[in-house]
Amino acid sequence: MIRFAGDSGDGMQLTGSQFTTATADAGNDLATFPDFPAEIRAPAGTTYGVSGYQIHFAAHDVMTPGDTPDVLVAMNPAALKVNEDVLKPGGLLVVNTGAFTTNNLKKAGYETNPLEDGTLDRFRVLALDVTKMTLESVKHINLGAKDANRCKNMWTLGLMYWLFARERDQTIAWLKKKFEKRPELAEANIAALNAGHVYGENAELPHGINAYEVPAAKLTPGVYRNVSGNEATAWGLVAGAQLAGLEMVYGSYPITPASNLLHNLARLKHFGVTTFQAEDEIAAVTAAIGASFGGAIGVTGTSGPGVALKSEAIGLAVAAELPLVIVDVQRGGPSTGLPTKTEQSDLFQAVWGRNGDAPLAVLAAATPGDCFYMAIEAVRIAVQYMTPVMLLTDGYLANGAEPWLLPDLDSLQPFPVKHYDDPEGFHPFLRDEGTLARVWAVPGTPGLEHRIGGLEKHRDTGHISYDPHNHHLMTQVRQQKIAGIARDLARAKVDQGEDHGDMLVVGWGSTYGSISQAVRLLRSKGHQVSHLHLRNIWPLPRGLGELLRSFNSVLVPELNNGQLVKLLRAEYLVDAESLTRVTGQPFRIAALVEAVEERLQRSDK
Amino acid sequence: MSPNPPKKDYTRQDFTSDQEVRWCPGCGDYAILAAVQRTLPSLGASPENTVFISGIGCSSRFPYYMNTYGFHTIHGRAPAVATGLKLANPELDVWVITGDGDGLSIGGNHLLHVLRRNVDLQILLFNNQIYGLTKGQYSPTSQVGKVTPSSPLGSIDQPVIPTRVALGAGAKFVARAFDTSKQLTDALTAAKQHKGASFVEILQNCPVFNDGVFDLITDRKTGPAHQLWLEHGKPMRFGANGERGLRLSPTTLRLEAVTLGRDGVTEQDILVHDETNPALAWMLTELADVVALGVLYRQEGPVYNEDLSAQREAAKKRFGKPDLHALLRQGHTWTVS
Numbered sequence: 001m002i003r004f005a006g007d008s009g010d011g012m013q014l015t016g017s018q019f020t021t022a023t024a025d026a027g028n029d030l031a032t033f034p035d036f037p038a039e040i041r042a043p044a045g046t047t048y049g050v051s052g053y054q055i056h057f058a059a060h061d062v063m064t065p066g067d068t069p070d071v072l073v074a075m076n077p078a079a080l081k082v083n084e085d086v087l088k089p090g091g092l093l094v095v096n097t098g099a100f101t102t103n104n105l106k107k108a109g110y111e112t113n114p115l116e117d118g119t120l121d122r123f124r125v126l127a128l129d130v131t132k133m134t135l136e137s138v139k140h141i142n143l144g145a146k147d148a149n150r151c152k153n154m155w156t157l158g159l160m161y162w163l164f165a166r167e168r169d170q171t172i173a174w175l176k177k178k179f180e181k182r183p184e185l186a187e188a189n190i191a192a193l194n195a196g197h198v199y200g201e202n203a204e205l206p207h208g209i210n211a212y213e214v215p216a217a218k219l220t221p222g223v224y225r226n227v228s229g230n231e232a233t234a235w236g237l238v239a240g241a242q243l244a245g246l247e248m249v250y251g252s253y254p255i256t257p258a259s260n261l262l263h264n265l266a267r268l269k270h271f272g273v274t275t276f277q278a279e280d281e282i283a284a285v286t287a288a289i290g291a292s293f294g295g296a297i298g299v300t301g302t303s304g305p306g307v308a309l310k311s312e313a314i315g316l317a318v319a320a321e322l323p324l325v326i327v328d329v330q331r332g333g334p335s336t337g338l339p340t341k342t343e344q345s346d347l348f349q350a351v352w353g354r355n356g357d358a359p360l361a362v363l364a365a366a367t368p369g370d371c372f373y374m375a376i377e378a379v380r381i382a383v384q385y386m387t388p389v390m391l392l393t394d395g396y397l398a399n400g401a402e403p404w405l406l407p408d409l410d411s412l413q414p415f416p417v418k419h420y421d422d423p424e425g426f427h428p429f430l431r432d433e434g435t436l437a438r439v440w441a442v443p444g445t446p447g448l449e450h451r452i453g454g455l456e457k458h459r460d461t462g463h464i465s466y467d468p469h470n471h472h473l474m475t476q477v478r479q480q481k482i483a484g485i486a487r488d489l490a491r492a493k494v495d496q497g498e499d500h501g502d503m504l505v506v507g508w509g510s511t512y513g514s515i516s517q518a519v520r521l522l523r524s525k526g527h528q529v530s531h532l533h534l535r536n537i538w539p540l541p542r543g544l545g546e547l548l549r550s551f552n553s554v555l556v557p558e559l560n561n562g563q564l565v566k567l568l569r570a571e572y573l574v575d576a577e578s579l580t581r582v583t584g585q586p587f588r589i590a591a592l593v594e595a596v597e598e599r600l601q602r603s604d605k
Numbered sequence: 606m607s608p609n610p611p612k613k614d615y616t617r618q619d620f621t622s623d624q625e626v627r628w629c630p631g632c633g634d635y636a637i638l639a640a641v642q643r644t645l646p647s648l649g650a651s652p653e654n655t656v657f658i659s660g661i662g663c664s665s666r667f668p669y670y671m672n673t674y675g676f677h678t679i680h681g682r683a684p685a686v687a688t689g690l691k692l693a694n695p696e697l698d699v700w701v702i703t704g705d706g707d708g709l710s711i712g713g714n715h716l717l718h719v720l721r722r723n724v725d726l727q728i729l730l731f732n733n734q735i736y737g738l739t740k741g742q743y744s745p746t747s748q749v750g751k752v753t754p755s756s757p758l759g760s761i762d763q764p765v766i767p768t769r770v771a772l773g774a775g776a777k778f779v780a781r782a783f784d785t786s787k788q789l790t791d792a793l794t795a796a797k798q799h800k801g802a803s804f805v806e807i808l809q810n811c812p813v814f815n816d817g818v819f820d821l822i823t824d825r826k827t828g829p830a831h832q833l834w835l836e837h838g839k840p841m842r843f844g845a846n847g848e849r850g851l852r853l854s855p856t857t858l859r860l861e862a863v864t865l866g867r868d869g870v871t872e873q874d875i876l877v878h879d880e881t882n883p884a885l886a887w888m889l890t891e892l893a894d895v896v897a898l899g900v901l902y903r904q905e906g907p908v909y910n911e912d913l914s915a916q917r918e919a920a921k922k923r924f925g926k927p928d929l930h931a932l933l934r935q936g937h938t939w940t941v942s
Contacts, residue, residue, distance in 0.1 A: 025939055170937065225938045239929055249692050269920035271927040274692050274913065279718040283685035286678065290658070290689025293676055294697070298689060316679050406933050443674035443690070443697050446653040451622070451668050453677025463624065464669065 001056040001066040002160065005083050006075030007044050008037055008051040011153035016053025017401070018157055018174065022166040023057045024226050024403050029217035030057035031513060033065030033586065034399045038256070038339045045099075045107040047078045059217045063367075063513030065400065067588040071163075072123075073156055075099060075130070077108035084120070093123040094159070096152065098131025128199075130155055137195030138188040147185060151192035158196025168193060220405055227404040229368040229397030230257075233301075233327055234264035236375025238271050239409070240325075241297050243376065244383050245416045247272040249291030250299045251284035253306065256339040257395040258329040261301040281309035285326070289313060292322040293452075295419055295442035297379055301327035304346045305336065307390075311354050314388050318358040318478065320452045321429075321438045323382035323389075327375070330394040330509075332584050341584025342396035344509050345560035350390040351538045351567065357475050359482040361385070362538040364392040366512035369404035371397060374535060380415050385485055386437040392537070394559075396586055397510045423447030427462040436481035483539050492544035497523060497530025502600060504551040506576070508534040508564055511557060511587055518592035529596060534564070545572040553603060555579055555596060557587060615646040620655075622672040628663060633784030633809035637731065638670055640789045641700075648797050655698045658687045660712055663738050664704040664731035664809075681712020684719035687726050688909075695910045698797070701728040705746040706736050709765055713745075720774040722909040723801040727793075730767055730804070731784075733811040734818050741814035753814075768901060769890045771804040772883065779886060779902040783808035783823050788834060788899060795900055801908045808896075822896050835889070835899035840875040843895060850875035851892075860888045862895055880904075 002019070006012045013034055023030050035052040042049030056066035072087040074080035076099035087093060097115065105113055114120050115127055134152040141148075154175075161168055172190050179186035241248040250273060252262040266275040274291075278284035281302055288298030300310065307314075307328050317324040330346045332338025350362045361381045365374040371393055378389040420426075420439035428450040430439045441448040450462060458465035459474055494504070496519050507515040512533050519531040532547065534540070548554050548568065554576040556565035562578040569576055579595050581587060620642045628634045645655065655673040659665035661680035668675025674697075678686045683701045691699055701719075708716050708730045719726065735753070736742040742755040746767065750759040771779045778799040782789040784807060796803035808819045822831045829845040841851040842865075851860045852874050863870045879885055886902035 021937055025937075027939075027941065219941045221940075221942050223934070223938050223940050225933070225936065235929070235933060238932075242927075242929060247693065249689055251689060268927075268932075269917045270924040271929075271932075274917070276689070276692060278685065279714055282682060283688075283715055283718065286682040286685040287689030287692065289678075290676075290686035290691075291693035292689075293686070294690040294693030296693035298693075312679050313682065320676070406938070409930055409933075442694075443656045444654055444694060449652050449673050451671075451675035451677065453668075453675075454679055455677065 001054065001069045002071040002073065003052055003054040003069040003083060003086070004073045004156070005050055005052040005079035006073075006153070007078070008039065008049045009041050009044065010051065010075045011150065012036075012051045012053050012075070015153045015157045016055060018171045019160060019166070020055055020226060020401055021170055022161060022168075023055065023164070024224065025170060026166055027217065027219075028057040028059065029062045029219060029403060030055055031062045031065045032056070032401045033396065035585070036340055045076060045078055045104045047082050047108055050079045050082045052079075052083065061217055061219070063517050064586060064589060067590055071160075073160065075152070075156070077104045077110055077114075080114065081108040081110065084114075087123060089122045091123055092126060093120060094126045094128065094156070096130035096156075097127045098129040133195065133199065134192050137192050141184055141188045141191065143184060143188055148188065151188050154189045154192040155196040158193040158198075159200045161193075162197045162200030168197060219403070222405045224403045224405055226401045227368050227372075228399055228401045229365065229371040229393050230260045230329070230399070231264055232368055232371035232404070233365070233375045233391070233393060233398075234261050234268075236372035237265070237299055237325065237379065238268055238273060239372070239412065240376040240379025241272065243412060243414045243416075244297060244379055245414070246383070247274070247296040248299055249274045249276065249288060249296045250301065251276045251278050251287035251291070252301050253278050253281045253284045255281075255303045255306050257331055257398045258301045258303050258306070258327065260398075261327060261329070281306040282313060285310040285313040285324075288324055289317050289320075289322055292317070292324055293320075293443070295440070295444075297323060297325065297383060299325040299327070301329065303329050303331045303339075304333050304349065307346060307349055307353070314360070315354045315356060315358045316454045317388040318354070318360055319454050319456075321386045321478075323386055323440070325375075325378045325382050326388060326390045327378075328390055328392050329398045330392060332582070338584045340395065342394045342510065342586065343559050343582060343584065344392075344394060344511070345563065345582070346392060347508075347537060347560065347563040347567070350392055357479065359479050360388040360390060360538070361482060361485055362390045362392065362536075364509040364535055364537050365397060366509065366533055366535060368397050368400055368402045370512075370535070372407065376412065381485055383417050383440075384415060384437060385435055385481060386440060387482065392509060394510050419445065420448065421445050426450075427460070428452055429457055429459060429462040431477075436477060436484060486536075486539040486542050489536050489539075489541050492532065492541040492547050494530045494532045494547070496520065498528070499530070499547060500550040501528035501530055502551065502603075503527075503529045503553045503555055503596060504548065505529060505531050505596065506534065506548070506554060506556045506564070506568065507531070508537060508558070511559060514587035514589055514592060515557060517589045518587075518596065521589065521593050522596055527596070527600060529600075537564070537567075540567075540571060545574070548572055548574045548576065553577065553599065555599060557581075557592060557595070559587070615651060617642045617646060619652055620645050620650075620672050622670050624669050626670050627666065629813050631812035632663070633733065633811070634664060634667070634731065636784040637729070637789070637807055637809065638667065641793060642671070644790045644793045648794060650698055650797075654696065655700070656690060657700045657702055658683045658690065659702040660704075660707040661738070662704040662707045662736075663733075663811075664702055665707060667702040681707050681710070682715060683707070684712065684715040684726075684728065688719055688722070688724050691724055691726065691910050692913065695725070695914060699726050701726055703728065703730050705730065705732045705734060705744045705767070709745045709767060709770065713770075716770070717774045720771055720776040720802050720804060723775075723777055723906055724909045725801055725911070727796045727803045728805065730806050731809045732767055732806055733809045733815055734764075735811050735815035737811050737814055766890055767806045768804075769887070771806075772886055772890065772902060776804045776902070777801045777904045777906045778803040778900070780804070780900045781806045781808070781896070781898050783819060783898070784810060785823060786898070792899065795903070799903060801906055831895050833892070833895050833897045835878045835880070835897055835901065837878055837880045837900065837903075839878055840872065841878050842875060852876060860892060862892070
């Protein structure tokens, strides 16, 4: 496992993602964790301006970016300061001594130079003046000092490629394309990349550092690509709209970490996708609702603060019973919170966060690739049940990448929508007896002119109704409609282990990898622990209550202050216990293992 | 999704829904509703291709009384809902119904952006200078000193001028009329014929909470002296016998109301209305004792939904048939065997 760390202007995210691609090419399974500051360019050299990119790769399947890196690349003192505690003792530390100036040391909060005071003795340190060697490698190209200096991330990447026997071709091709219009920059970056690689090959490195290879992992055969959650979500929405036979209107207001959903979809106009960068979050969702009223599938994407602003409009879609997909790429809260850090703290907001009794369906994707399938599912439920659907992902899924076995598109089940067109006995709240979905009659259809809105409607005419009994029945029918979605969902089943035992670990969302690895470890140690991961948060899948009760204990790890656990306790009256962590980072596997073992021991006594 | 062509000659009845109209007796909204129901058939509109979208407030009940498609949405957001609808189906004829509170207070932001984008919609803003549905609080267009339950000592808010907000937002069509004026039909017709966002402010009397606030302008006796009905290319004259008019003062660069035949003022001194002149339109919103009515400003401009359709078509031409299979394989892939 490697962590690249440097100033937010050092190009660490690019370095990390290039290494990811090369690693996937080498046939390794992998998981990544980009970790960058909220400021676009925080002051250089400061600890809060440090940007990191962690990649975990192995010959076995990898589910998380890992806990403690084996290799840390620190481009300046601040990057070292922030990350030195996470590097595994005995791990390899690569530092750029060129950036270890008195001034930078002071900015990072070092009183003495850690390279000289012995504090780094627990690591294998490779101290190189990357700055100087980079400038040397590009001096034959006429570049300004700033541009030349910027090549040092490629120099470092070249060294890492040598260290892990990665091919450079893909990165070279990428650089050529990226700097198509400035060939001198392409040349310089490639020169730096090659120089780093040559350095690794030729230099007499200190003892104990040798190039090593990680053999290929055993993955399911097929065609793979790397995919981030936001890419997969965008493509899943497009696939969903195609399966429904509908045009899509995506209304959005830029917000971290959901913005690149908008960017990804804006390029897909030829797929019948209209993107609308609205004036605010409310306009984004109401435009999507207007589009659904017009017969398209309206979608809006945002993060927690945006969902808060959209809540009243989502309630309108609940009352008017219009299809709508809301993607919430969760981030740390409350308020502006931690925009670039991951968290799972919008579950309550998704399930309950509206005025009145306003039920809707809530889904949660488990991995970056799973975002594709859950986005399709969100569209399906929205159009088949005429309801808003909230799809929860998070910053970690959105930006994290994993090798993804490309789906067989022909195997995806179409769910074509036919808008209602029969004037005979029509009123807008005619319902399907099975799903309880109301008819979807769209403007432009002769004979079906009707008015809908946020006021309560009479169940038999669709006209405004203040009748108390009618409101009671309409409230119930809205609730029954959402509850009924569970009928066409798979029954709850464990993802790993038996369907009874000492402990069931119940997770949801992006903790899938951590929990799965932890449970695998626990089971290999002989513990009777199983893992169940919920993708349907509301309604919950059938059979979940029985499953929960088949275990002696239930543990619910979440990256929030305990939300799913309360939902499960309320719904099933089970004594589920909570394990929470809100540091803006994924669970550490070791911490999960420790927490489970501690609880198992406690119950033995 | 293309709409069907109108099958027959529609009448006012075809645009009238079976719902009982529930505005207070004497409300100006009745006259506006009648004018809209009367005007639409004459413009070749068909009920199935016409949509009324409203926010919240007295005015926003309007869609329920139209036998067209309608959506009574949430407070202030009708322009955004209408924009989304127009994105999904640009062929529809979409009208936004809003009020001074809905459009200029809670929904001010959306009004600004729908106007500057120039989405092809008609926006009718009923201005009664009061919050009616919540029982009579002052609104953003209420005059300073207005005594209401929430301003017992008189409102100290400076009012906004709706037409000025529209012009400031970059609206390409700005008109004004009042509820009972026979020229309301002309304003509605011009609004519908204009391509792009058409903004029509309709002065509307609230007989319960703000009765008579526009009497000076709308009264049969006093009105003619205070109504300036604009016509493109015609001198801007008003008064019972057209004896008054507007002149541009070269010393103050302001419009001033003058009387023909007095102080040597002749027909030649009266300024001719040019509805394509934004500076003139702005000056017409600043008049003191006369209200400019009719079309203040009209100018062709790029229409949002048309430009969007053009981009969509261009993308289709450039990238061809959408191919999800190819999309997923774009960029780097590898095979595991």
